[in-house]
Amino acid sequence: MSNDHRSIGLSEGMRIAIDSIWANKLRSFLTVLGNIIAVTSIILVVTIIQGVNAEVTDLLTGEGADVYSIERSGIAFSHEEAMAMRGRPRITRDDARFVRQEATTIAALSVGADRSARVEYGVYSVDGVSIEGRSYDWALFDRTGMRAGRYFSALEVDRNRAVAMLGRDVLEELFPGLSPEAALGRRIRIKNLHFLVIGVLETRGSAFGFSQDEVAVVPIGIWQRLFGYRTSLQLRVKPRSPDMVEASMDEARTLMRIRHRLRPRDEDDFAVTGSDTFLDLYHQFTAGIYGALIGIVAMALVVGGIVIMNIMLMVVTERTREIGIRKAVGATYQQILWQFLVEAVIVSLVGGVAGITLGYAAAAAISSFTPLPFVLVPWSVAAALATVMVVGVVFGIYPASRAAMLDPIAALRYE
Amino acid sequence: MSDAQTLGTEGGALIIEIRGLGKTYDMGKVQVEALRGVDLEVHENEFIAIMGPSGSGKSTLMNLIGCLDTPTAGTYSLNNQEVSNLDDNELAAVRNSEIGFVFQTFNLLPRATALHNVELPLIYAGVSGRERKKRALRALEVTGLGDRSDHRPNELSGGQRQRVAIARALVNKPAILLADEPTGNLDSKTSREVMELFIELHDKGQTVIVVTHEPAIASYAHRAVHFLDGEIVRDERQTPRRFHAEQVPAE
Numbered sequence: 210m211s212n213d214h215r216s217i218g219l220s221e222g223m224r225i226a227i228d229s230i231w232a233n234k235l236r237s238f239l240t241v242l243g244n245i246i247a248v249t250s251i252i253l254v255v256t257i258i259q260g261v262n263a264e265v266t267d268l269l270t271g272e273g274a275d276v277y278s279i280e281r282s283g284i285a286f287s288h289e290e291a292m293a294m295r296g297r298p299r300i301t302r303d304d305a306r307f308v309r310q311e312a313t314t315i316a317a318l319s320v321g322a323d324r325s326a327r328v329e330y331g332v333y334s335v336d337g338v339s340i341e342g343r344s345y346d347w348a349l350f351d352r353t354g355m356r357a358g359r360y361f362s363a364l365e366v367d368r369n370r371a372v373a374m375l376g377r378d379v380l381e382e383l384f385p386g387l388s389p390e391a392a393l394g395r396r397i398r399i400k401n402l403h404f405l406v407i408g409v410l411e412t413r414g415s416a417f418g419f420s421q422d423e424v425a426v427v428p429i430g431i432w433q434r435l436f437g438y439r440t441s442l443q444l445r446v447k448p449r450s451p452d453m454v455e456a457s458m459d460e461a462r463t464l465m466r467i468r469h470r471l472r473p474r475d476e477d478d479f480a481v482t483g484s485d486t487f488l489d490l491y492h493q494f495t496a497g498i499y500g501a502l503i504g505i506v507a508m509a510l511v512v513g514g515i516v517i518m519n520i521m522l523m524v525v526t527e528r529t530r531e532i533g534i535r536k537a538v539g540a541t542y543q544q545i546l547w548q549f550l551v552e553a554v555i556v557s558l559v560g561g562v563a564g565i566t567l568g569y570a571a572a573a574a575i576s577s578f579t580p581l582p583f584v585l586v587p588w589s590v591a592a593a594l595a596t597v598m599v600v601g602v603v604f605g606i607y608p609a610s611r612a613a614m615l616d617p618i619a620a621l622r623y624e
Numbered sequence: 625m626s627d628a629q630t631l632g633t634e635g636g637a638l639i640i641e642i643r644g645l646g647k648t649y650d651m652g653k654v655q656v657e658a659l660r661g662v663d664l665e666v667h668e669n670e671f672i673a674i675m676g677p678s679g680s681g682k683s684t685l686m687n688l689i690g691c692l693d694t695p696t697a698g699t700y701s702l703n704n705q706e707v708s709n710l711d712d713n714e715l716a717a718v719r720n721s722e723i724g725f726v727f728q729t730f731n732l733l734p735r736a737t738a739l740h741n742v743e744l745p746l747i748y749a750g751v752s753g754r755e756r757k758k759r760a761l762r763a764l765e766v767t768g769l770g771d772r773s774d775h776r777p778n779e780l781s782g783g784q785r786q787r788v789a790i791a792r793a794l795v796n797k798p799a800i801l802l803a804d805e806p807t808g809n810l811d812s813k814t815s816r817e818v819m820e821l822f823i824e825l826h827d828k829g830q831t832v833i834v835v836t837h838e839p840a841i842a843s844y845a846h847r848a849v850h851f852l853d854g855e856i857v858r859d860e861r862q863t864p865r866r867f868h869a870e871q872v873p874a875e
Contacts, residue, residue: 228735531733534731535744538720538725539721541717617692618693621727
């Protein structure tokens with residue numbers, strides 16, 4: 210008979226648990242409040258972080274995960290580091306030409322610099338447009354493509370022609386009501402210099418609520434004429450193949466050291482960073498958030514578990530007579546133990562399911578009010594359910610063993 | 625259970641054999657001797673009343689016979705199985721298959737239906753599904769409550785509740801039906817009906833032991849065992865009273 214006490218405890222336990230939860234709705238709600246809070250926070254935070262992850266990964270690898278950059282300054286972790294980086298020589302178009310010509314691993318290299326400025330057309334003007342100076346290779350990196358018109362040509366870049374490709378926001382504000390095609394061939398003004406509109410960029414969308422379409426792309430030479438030659442340039446490099454990223458970054462670094470005439474013992478006076486660098490940094494950051502989450506959730510679960518244990522002890526006392534009856538008709542220690550353990554786990558699971566529902570509802574609400582996407586993370590549901598089951602077992606075992614150990618004679622006499 | 629040929633005689637198989645049974649409660653400094661060397665034999669299809677004032681040891685004996693407790697002295701053999709030295713789980717198994725309890729306060733699960741209450745011993749016996757329901761329904765029909773199987777205890781009268789309890793006691797075909805003051809919470813008319821049910825079950829071959837302090841209830845039995853101060857003072861056969869309208873037990 211003892212070999213099937215588990216299944217007996219399971220079906221009877223489930224029946225009793227559901228009956229009991231239903232009969233004491235408010236008490237059941239308070240019992241599982243801790244679990245609800247814990248699971249809601251698991252689901253909410255995981256969903257938000259996964260949403261941000263998708264956004265960030267998309268942003269950082271927008272030009273392809275294999276693209277890396279060469280800049281004067283890398284990521285500074287202190288003020289001193291940042292100050293030291295400012296003393297480095299700036300990166301010039303000659304540096305770019307040298308690396309491009311000497312390298313064997315590079316498929317494309319784009320030179321770039323950004324500065325924000327006002328753009329005007331007739332009586333219309335837009336402030337704070339990101340003016341992006343780019344070399345001809347930029348077209349090879351651009352993944353969103355053109356909505357209308359064309360990219361600049363190699364000739365236009367070499368000859369420093371005043372041509373511009375506009376982002377959607379700029380187009381809409383400068384030419385209200387005009388189609389992208391109609392904007393082509395018109396002349397806009399940036400810092401009193403006239404630019405011919407040759408293309409309209411495909412919509413890039415927004416990242417973290419900031420529009421990426423308030424841009425105007427112009428040849429790098431004319432950009433330098435607008436904003437000066439003292440700005441250090443950023444080189445974006447695409448290796449010949451994705452598995453050459455490491456080798457290509459090494460080669461680019463060596464070439465930059467030669468170009469800057471560094472001796473073997475000198476440190477780099479530039480930084481080569483791949484998209485991995487930022488992703489790693491970002492993942493460290495989210496790992497920190499996850500760590501904090503685990504702490505909060507653990508506390509909520511311990512509190513929730515203690516509440517469940519207390520309520521279960523109360524339930525055992527309330528049902529002393531019932532336990533006596535069950536023992537009188539032949540329930541064994543193990544059968545009673547299982548019955549109450551199952552009840553504790555089910556109560557705990559009910560809280561978990563409520564928490565999952567609430568967590569996803571909250572996450573959906575947040576994503577509808579913010580630019581964050583709503584990402585359903587299956588493992589967070591599994592983790593939440595597993596956790597509340599463990600809580601049910603851990604905090605249910607003591608009340609259950611108290612019930613199982615009751616003396617049937619005393620229990621039957623209990624009023 | 626065999627047929628009722630041996631009704632009321634000692635010709636049936638020996639169901640209970642108790643020798644020198646003693647129970648001493650250790651209350652710290654004081655030792656309470658609830659039972660002092662009791663000898664008792666019960667044969668198949670006997671109908672016995674165990675009588676005595678409160679504190680006489682009859683409840684202690686009932687707990688021991690019902691395998692709810694273990695003796696501190698003597699031996700107790702139930703259906704040829706020595707049960708005085710079994711552990712808790714083995715006692716639970718014996719209670720499940722050999723004993724059918726009927727209590728003064730019915731002791732039904734308040735939120736469960738009559739059917740589920742009767743199913744309870746079968747659940748712990750590992751009988752599952754349709755077989756369990758079928759047997760529980762049959763037991764309810766035997767006690768005349770076949771049409772009340774989906775009622776909860778608070779929807780039933782006292783007599784009906786006790787019938788549910790009797791159905792529960794019978795459902796696993798126990799060796800003995802052990803009733804502790806089964807009519808203590810019932811009015812005289814209902815008491816008579818319940819006792820009639822006991823007689824009916826006894827006539828079908830069931831061994832019945834009723835613990836009571838009411839002579840009127842005891843008079844239904846074929847044998848009365850009187851207790852006083854933890855000992856049997858009288859053990860006598862008697863001609864069972866058959867119920868007639870004018871013989872309603874006084875309450």
